[in-house]
Amino acid sequence: MDLNIDSLVTVLTVAAGKERGANQKASENQLKQWETVSGYHFLLQSVYLNVEYPLQIRWLAVICLKNGVEKYWRSTRVNAISKEEKFEIKRHFFNLLDESNDQLAIQNAHALARVCRFDFPAEWPTLFEEIAGLLESNSRNIVKLHNLLLMTNQILKTLASIRIGRARAAMQNKVTVVVPHLVQLYKGFFNHWTSDGSFNTAVMEVGYLCLKNLRRAIVDGYEYPHRDAVVVEFFQLSLQHFQKLLLLHESSQLPLLERYLKAYVKLYTNLVNDNVVAFVMMPDSYQIFMTMLSLLESKASEIYNSEENEFWEQLAIKMVSNLKKLTAFGYKKGAVMLKQRNDQSEVRGAAEMVATQFFNLQLVEHLVDLLITWYMKLRASDLESWSIEPEEWVNEQLQVSWEYQIRPCAENYFQDLVSYFKPQLSGFILRKIESVLSDDSADILTKDSVLAVFQLSANAISESCNFDQLFRNFFLPEALKDVPLENKLVKRRICLIASEWIPIQGSKETRLEMYQLIIQFLKESPINDRVVKLTAVQTLQHLIDDWEFRKYQFQPFLTETVAGLLGLLKGLEFTESKIFVLKVLSVLIERTNPLVSEQELLQIMTMIPAMWDESNNANEMIVKNSLMRVLRDLTIALNSNSNKTYPIVLPLIELCCTPGSDLYALLCEDGLELWGAVLKHLPTTVAVPDQIINLFPLTVSALSNWTEILPTVLQLVRSYAMLDFKLYETEKGLEILKILGGYLTSMRDDSIYLTSSLIETLVLQNQDSAQVVENITESGLFAEMVQYLTRESQTPNCEIKMSLPLLRLVHKNPVQFLGLLTRVTDTNLATKLNSLIESLINLLKLVYDSKIRKLFVLALFSFYDPAIFKEYLPKDQNSDLDYQIQNMSPESAVSLVLSTNFSNILFLATHLLEEVNENEQGDCEAYHKPSSYEDDDLTLIEQDQDETNEYALEYKLPPSAEKLRYNELIFKLDPVHRINTKGLIKYKMDSLSGIKGYQGLLASVDGETLEQLQMMINK
Known part of the structure; x- marks a missing residue:
């Protein structure tokens, strides 16, 4: 269908129909297709502007226009609206200011505001001048002015919300063009409806919109509003009008009148929050402050006793929030101000004014007394709610935010006051507490309020009273x-x-x-x-x-x-x-933990199935999260008896962690934590249940779908490696390693540590089978680890940690390692080996942990085996090492690399021997101290804790089964605890003595290093 005004009206008519059907669906699709057709959005505006069309059609047209502006106005968007069409649309936005339907006018205002967000100031620099001209020319037409003020308000609101770019700064430069007109209009309309006492709703509404626009323009449109004469004049006028309307409100509680009063308070609140210095420096700021305080006092009884009308309570919350902000500003001497950091003298002056004029001691005491007497007391409605719905009432008390209810707001502000004015108020508060509690005629709600004062004053008066004595002599008997x-x-x-x-x-x-x-x-x-x-x-x-x-x-x-x-x-x-x-x-x-008895823990567990079944409806489903966490903590606390939870927890883990299950999205994260606890505390005295082994394939989906909690999942897959490393010889194990290889370069530090620990565990346990190592290589993880270490160092701690599994592979079988390196390198083997060894040497220089240093030395020395290191080949000082490598046989190239790095490795080995004192088996005390060798979960168990000292045991937990397995693994298989470093170096030097050029190799080493090494070996 071709696009023209008639076809558009026809399609809009069908689309706006009340009955849904095939024709309406086709019309909606046609509108969607036209979105990318040139001229469509201008025609939508033309339909809206034509008052002869039915209201429903015009409504749909303006909605489509608003949505189209959002999608296609930016020039960078695909199928963006052309410049010519944009120009025509902007030119006609103000054509229908006499629109009689408020809802249509508001939608048009929204569409205009979105255009301004994109086009002001670059594409529409005269926006504010146009608005000012229209305000002046339509000042006598209430309908046009009403609609124009709606549009202006939306523009100011939208531009004020922009934090990045030129729009907000440009608005602040231009808003002075509009504000004088708004002030004049506001004064005229306010005088009109207040002078004759007619309360003309239309006139009041337009005046209110002027006030609303001024509120936004003053707060968001000026960096220093207190320096502008027009703003200062309006601010003084606002106080007079505010006080006048307060008197009017006593006799007439019109909703529109209350909206005016809220607007004044919101103006003061927004300015205090956005620019407290500007508020304080306004000529009548102190009078506004005292007016708010006077209102809080005069309306206290009404607010306390009447809860049906929320008007005064909401106003009171705003006013207390203002006092709170001003108090903090005065107490902190303006230190909270960042916006006006270049005007420190003004900030200091404002802070001094607040501290000395606004909050003198007499006023602060009076304010505290007001809060205690009225605003911090429980109401009759509280007691009624307490009696009828006690649980609901407590939940509200636990969850309510202080910004939305007057009592929590008053309590929050009271805590500020006693904190800021601690020396001045501590005596006053103690006297107040003593006088009320000793008064037998005081009602219980007053006593409760005073006890609340004692509760909230803990930090302020703790030095002035003895709580232990009060508790024993007063609170306990009460x-x-x-x-x-x-x-x-x-x-x-x-x-x-x-x-x-x-x-x-x-x-x-x-x-x-x-x-x-x-x-x-x-x-x-x-x-x-x-x-x-x-x-x-x-x-x-x-x-x-x-x-x-x-x-x-x-x-x-x-x-x-x-x-x-x-x-x-x-x-x-x-x-x-x-x-x-x-x-x-x-x-x-x-x-x-571990003091709750097994009997009590199992008693807790027995109530979980019933609660689980009770929480099946949608409203209570979230209870299951809490039940899963209780089960997790129960499993940890039961520790060696955790297998007693299996009948309940294992089916739940499978239910919650299986993709596609009804509970997967809600409970999988808690299920993974519970699963990890089960594996970590699986008793060493029982065989691993088949049901736990059968859960292993679910770790693949957990790794793929829950990357936001990757450390939790990695701890889980590491636990499986500790339980049965042969799981990683399977296809699922290979899949896990592939996923880890894909994640490695983007992992956070904690995930790097866990991945390293996982691979270390697999390498340590894999003494006979080559399948795990094959899977590590085939998955691409080995290549990623080598690449991670040979890149330019970015996070040395992570690279040191990631080097540990590779060092273990080297030490275990250096020949096999070179074979693996050959498979994953796209360059010459010797080149890659040299890059890796240089990286390891550089990392070793940064290592201060004796255990890690030893692992580096053991692994690096493993390369110096006659099966690999055939002869000493000196590096040609006049040519690049890579160039030399390219012109050698692979075996000679490897020997050249090892020859080149031998001196550095021997030098670092001597440093290790200086700092440790190993026994004949190669172990020493330094290797048993908690260090970066293990992560927090697998720290080696210390054997020398004082078992009789209660406080020494306070933070000590019995070792988990996983820690016991780890201890056994380390002390049984880790070469750090089983190979004597001196003996190894001596053995290696003796083995190398038979290679070609051995004397040249020794000559390449610094004499002092050789002498020191010889002395240590023979020591």
Whole structure:
């Protein structure tokens, strides 16, 4: 179908029809095809601008235009709109300012804003001048002005959001053209609707749009708004109008009037957040500050007692946020300011003004008193929610952000105040607490508010009071009283106080008493409702996650605590509550490992199947993640008895980690962690179950699909190498090695370490079969490892780590290694060998770990075998080594490379012998110290820990089965612990004495090195 205005209208008519069918689908496809046809978007605009067409057609036309601008306006896009068509579209955007349909006008404004995002300033430099002219020429037409202000607002909003490029800076240069017109219009319309008391909605709406545009223009359009006379005049006017409308609002709560008040507060809030110096330097900033403070005081009772009308509460949150920002600015002396770093004198002046004028001591004390009296108190609605839906109420308290509810907002700001004004407020707060708690007539909500003050003031007043004494003499007796309503509030608050205070000042005895109190709160009782129990769990989480937590101190309370948590879990209804308690249970198992008894761990495990089945509906499916984590920690804690979890965990691992299963996307990551824990703690006393071996093929999909958690997957595949290296002789093993070869150059450091450790494990275990080495080569991994080491060094630590498996291959069979190197090199073997040896020598110079140094020396000396090193060939000083190699036989070229590097290798070997004192078997104390030789998971087990010292054992865990296997592997097969370095060097030197040119080889070595080596060998 040809594109013209008539055909477009016809297609739009069908596409906009209410009944869907084949014709409508065909019309939609036709519109899609026309998107790339020249002139289409201009015709869409023409349809929208023609008011004679039906509303539905015009609506669809403007929507298509807006979407087309997004897709095809940039000149770099395929099928981009031509320059000529763009010009015509921009020329007609303002043609229909008298549009009567607000929704159509808004869509047109969105389309215009998107064009401005792309074209301003380069392709539309006169944009703001055009807007200013239109504002002036249409100032008496309310409809046109309304639509024009809608468009201007969208333009300012869009340009302000741009952070990179010229648009935002250009807007700041041009906005001064528009702002005077906006101010004049705003004043005229405001005076109009306020002077006659008519509350003309149309006039009010246009005035509001002027205010909305000014709010954006002032905050985002000026770098220094306080230096512009027009802005300063408007800012002063805004305060007068704000105060005037506050009085009007007392008698008339019109929604539009409330939108005005919100706009003023939002103006002040945005300016404080974006440019606090500009706000403070405005002439009436102090009056605005005091107006906000006065409102917070005068409306406190209304906000506290009436929750149906959110207007004042939302305004109060904004105003408290402003005070918070100003307080921080004054206290930190402007240090938080970056935007005006070149105007330090102005910043210092503003900070001084805030610190001395805004926040004097009397005002700060009054502000604290206001927060305590009204804004930090629980409301009647809180008690009602507590009673009706206790779990939901606790979840809200745990999850709510302070920016959205007034009580958390007030508590957050209170903490700032007591932190910033600690010397001035500590005495005031202590007196306030003492006066209220000693007043028998004070109601429980007031007491709770004061206890909240004590809770939140921990950092400020901890030096002025003795919490241990207070806990024993006041809080503990209060917690044990049997007064239902009051006791519930007190119990909850004591838990919250303990969370804050004990990590700061609590003694060991206080911690123990609190552990016991938590157990009491978790017991079934009419007073211990779910709010009390869940808050006790919250405190438990804080205490066991604390740096000062000692698991041996907690051991006497473990059994009852676990029982309390399991009992609580059975009665919970909400998903969030279950997840929270399961998380704490998981942390408890982890932090107290290995003190939770096997019986208790198995008791926890028995409740998991039922909870798993209960969480099958979509809303509770996420509980399964928490259950998987509990199973992981259970498996780790059971350690040598972890096989008792297999009936539950092995089917779950298969279910969660099999691609295509219903739970794969949600639970595979947790499944991989659980799988890794099972492998790591698989008892050494039992045979590897077939079910675990049968899971091995799933590691291929895990490596391919879960690269964002690659270290987790690599730990898992390494565990399989530790359990049964022959798995890597199979096709699946080869596939894994191929994937690793493809990833190697882009791996992070932690993944490099794990890959190196995996290949080392395979090489160490593979004493007889050549298939694993063959698979490492065939997969391309060997070639990638060689390439990784011979490239220009980028991350020496990673290259040192990656060199270890290659060094083991060299030491194991240097002849075989040269054969492998021949297969993967696209250059002369000797050239590649020289490049590799030079890289290894350079890396060895950076190694300070004795074990790694020895492995380097053992491997490098392995090349000096008569089967490889046939004769000494000196390097020709007058020609390039590569050139010499090219003109030799392969055997001679290899001998030349080894001859050239012999002196450096012997020199580095002497350094190793200087720093170690090996026994006859080649082992020494230095090789048993934890070091970079092993990663964190496989650190060699130390044998000399003080088993009687409780604190020495505090952070020690029993070795996992994988560590035991690793220890056995290292001490049984690792040449570092089994070959005497002196003896090896002596043997190698004796073996080389029979090669042709031996004396020349010795002559190539520095005499001092030879002398020192001889002395060490004979020592």
